[in-house]
Amino acid sequence: MKSIFGISLLFVFFGSCYYDKEENLYFASQFDCDTANVRYSVQVSTIINQNCMPCHNAATASGGVSLETYDQLKTMVLNGRVGAAIRHDAGVSPMPKLSPKLSECKIKTIAIWERAGCPNN
Ligand code: HEC
Known part of the structure; x- marks a missing residue:
């Protein structure tokens, strides 16, 4: 039971890491969008x-x-x-x-x- 909890915690951790990265990429590409x-x-x-x-x-x-x-x-x-x-x-x-x-x-x-x-x- 303990290990299942540990594994799901790991997913939450890495999941949020990935999300952060995506968010940064999103903002970076918006920032670079100079259509003027x-x-x-x-x-x-x-x-x-x-x-x-x-x-x-x-x-x-x-x-x-x-x-x-x-x-x-x-x-x-x-x-x-x-x-x-x-x-x-x-x-x-x-x-x-x-x-x-x-x-x-x-x-x-x-x-x-x-x-x-x-x-x-
Ligand atoms: C992974 C390789 C690859 C990448 C990356 C790639 N292409 Fe292509 N491109 C091809 C191949 C192979 C063809 C020949 C048609 C086919 O096999 O789908 C092609 C064909 C084309 C054609 C002719 C299409 C037609 O039907 O007239 C154009 C225009 C083109 N590519 C533009 C681009 C542009 C612009 C980019 C970048 C945004 C790009 N390609 C990225 C492999 C690639």
């Missing part, structure tokens, strides 16, 4: 590097898609495929593949950059 001043060199390249680069650098180019350079990314954003993939639109392969959907903030950031014509800023 979207720039390629700041938010856009960071989102792509962190979420897409393992599969879409020039060497791996999964699905024949490289997003490594500004020009490559710009082409794929302006033809609508990046936006469709990260919004999980019907008819496109949802991205990032095998990972959770990007946060609303990140999807919005890419959309703002797309609407501005993908400036190299």
Whole structure:
């Protein structure tokens, strides 16, 4: 009986630890969400590097898609495929593949950059 209590206490302890971490991540991503001043060199390249680069650098180019350079990314954003993939639109392969959907903030950031014509800023 004692050990069952101990084990459930352990779950409560680790459970709350995990929750704290998630909460910090949530606040961190909200804090980083600056949609008033979207720039390629700041938010856009960071989102792509962190979420897409393992599969879409020039060497791996999964699905024949490289997003490594500004020009490559710009082409794929302006033809609508990046936006469709990260919004999980019907008819496109949802991205990032095998990972959770990007946060609303990140999807919005890419959309703002797309609407501005993908400036190299
Ligand atoms: C784990 C590997 C992986 C990650 C991470 C990944 N992709 Fe992909 N991506 C692929 C593969 C593989 C394909 C080819 C289609 C398929 O097999 O689903 C693809 C295809 C695509 C396509 C073409 C889709 C179409 O139907 O036209 C786009 C655009 C794309 N990825 C964008 C992204 C973006 C943007 C990210 C980051 C937010 C990302 N991908 C993250 C593996 C990945």
